[in-house]
Amino acid sequence: MKSISLYVDKDTCLTRLHPFAKMFYILAAVSAPLIGGALWIYGLFLAISLCLLISGKIIRKVFPLIAFSFTIIITIFLIHGLFNQENQKVLFHLGPLVFYEEGLLYAARIGLNILNMLLAFATFVLTTKPADLVDDLEQAGFSPRFGYMISSVFQIIPQMMGTMNTIMDAQRSRGMETEGSLFVRAKAFIPLISPVVSSSLINTRERAIALEVRGFDSKNKKTFLREHKLAGKDKTFMLLMALLIAGSIVWRVLTWL
């Protein structure tokens, strides 16, 4: 079955790192530069993210993401570099275009923020199996219903996409034109919605029964197939991140004084 999760199955340190530790990394990477306020902190975390991604052997998967984010970042640079209302100091000319320092700095901050968050999330999403995350969340005390909801999405959406193709064939077979111009194809898409929804609703009803007969509502405490506690390595990693956050607070206070 085609998977919709972005998880890349590779046996690396990063994959083995506890999901909570990776989530804590996101927290650190996002909050520390905001607290510290200096641009170099962004640089630091971008460097850490890149190192992590390289060690996780998934750097190639990130390139398209970066490329995509650049289209947005360039637009931000153009708009703020040229038109930010606080623009005063002219930095350089590019033909008839005049770029200002204030605007560019502001744009740099937003751009770095976007890139930083993107890479931090990538380290998490690309190396964490959704099922493992859900399992760990449940072990940490989240309700199994919530966990089921998350993991079923990863199973059921690809299934619905398969159903959609079959239904499209059925529509064509009954004389609905689905091949040809964009307009024809778009028009053919609308009648697809109702059967896809109906058939998945029917499946949902049966699935609810299926869960019921498998003791989903049982009052007993659920057993987990593997105990996944934070290991020493995970704790060290999290401590390091906590230090970075603390460091950024210290930096902020020092620059204030």
Added chain:
Amino acid sequence: MALIEVTNLKYRYPHTENLALDGIDFKVEKGQFIGIAGENKAGKSTLCQAFAGLVPTMFRGAYGGKLLIDGAEAAKTPIAELCQRVGLVFQNPFNQLSGAKDTVFEEIAFGLQNLGIPREEIFKRVEENLKLLDIEEYRDRNPFDLSGGQTQRVAIASILAMEPQVIVLDEPTSQLDPQGSEEVFRVVEKLAKTGITIIMVEQKMEKLASYCDKILLLHKGKQIAYDTPERIFSRDDLEELGVKPPVYTQVCRALEVSRVEGGDRLYPVTLAQMERLRDQFPPKLSGRTFVSGGQEIDGQAVFRIQDLTFHYLPDIPVIEHLDLLLDARPTAIIGQNGAGKTTLVKLLKGLLKPNAGNIFFDDEDISQKTVAQLAGKVGYVFQNPDDQIFKNRVMEEVMVGPLNLGKSREEAHKLAADALEMVGLTEAAEENPYDLDLSERKMVAIASVMAMDTKVLILDEPTIAQDAKGRVVLGRIVRTLSKKGKFVLAILHDMDFVAEYFERVIIMAHGKVLSDGPGEKVFYEKESLLKARLEQPHTARLCERLGYEGAFLTAEDMKV
């Protein structure tokens, strides 16, 4: 005390008038194998759900009487508790997967985790059941990637792992192809020997007859009888009840082979019982005459297939250099899964385009046309009706096709009404198709294609989920359309049905035609059948066992 005691059980679904179960009353001892038989809507599935406590706990409605399982009242026990006593296996294996687990192993463990069984015990039980159901090799596969038969075995394993005292199987093979059904039946046979109490609903009466200690016969919610298979299938009113006895019984009845016990005439229900009455069989039977000579083409070719090649993945050919002429005789394509049957009919319908070669329909190359352009000429009914139901009224649904073809509303209505009459669903015209049961939805799907009045009607596995009455309706459709000069092409796994209604039979294996001709020829080409892993129709096998010479395809062929 008996393990299961049902006393005067009555049940009515919410918002309905008739009782779905009306005065059911029987007992099951520990370790027995009980079959439940009856036509569609007899109350079989409802009864199964009552065992699991889903009726009335989940479905509500009016409930009366008692259903005791090992002393616990099913209606009053929480389902999470009851599921440790009674395991329920559904018709559709895909809908009983939890939908949240990535591997077969975790899927089987899911129920045990919910019940809070200790971890070591879970591992032990999952391993045991992987072995018992012969699915060890799939342990790390995604359950959604397995075939129907494999998935159903995973489903049974996941129920058995919870170690219930009773396992209830609600037509576990009705949505599987024969290969998948065989896999499941092999497992059921194995289970029967483990001493677990089994209750099974099934349309394949030959299976019920050979496994069951007793059969509960239901009709319109009422209990007709609860007795041994021999006594149940020797009843004279089976036809009115919509149940067709095993082929063995049909044959023995036709030849008046029976024994008398306690003043009742009993017909054999299994091959073994039949052989015991061997001396009663007539020494010689006439049977059908073999048709000599190869295939003859009567009239004009409908499809002309020339040097056709098709593959989904470049290095795995599905069909290679196929040449075939299809004329207007009703034709059945048989063969195992993966033989290329569905691929071939999808090519004929234009849903797939050939990689090489040509398909001519009425001397026109179809590769130049879109599927919608062909829709008015070639009709195709999908295997799963739910993939092709779009509207929320049966009449509207059946009218979709004719309207797409540019017919006026009046014309479309007339065509739809005729089609619904043929499938016997005139009275359901105003209902929502999703409120009908699977066998009826299948009929709606067939009607919706017939209403387009196409020259060709392609049916993909029409007999799955149909009871005896449904099969008769289907057979009548094949004959009526064929009389009107239409070409009916069907993919089938049900050899008895093929033998009865189709004039031409094509055996396919690995994208090639192994044998082609009338049933009385093809079904006696042992080598081709063996290669395609198919079996002869029941009657043919039976007559051979009894040593009759000649061609016998249906019970009617066995004339003295």
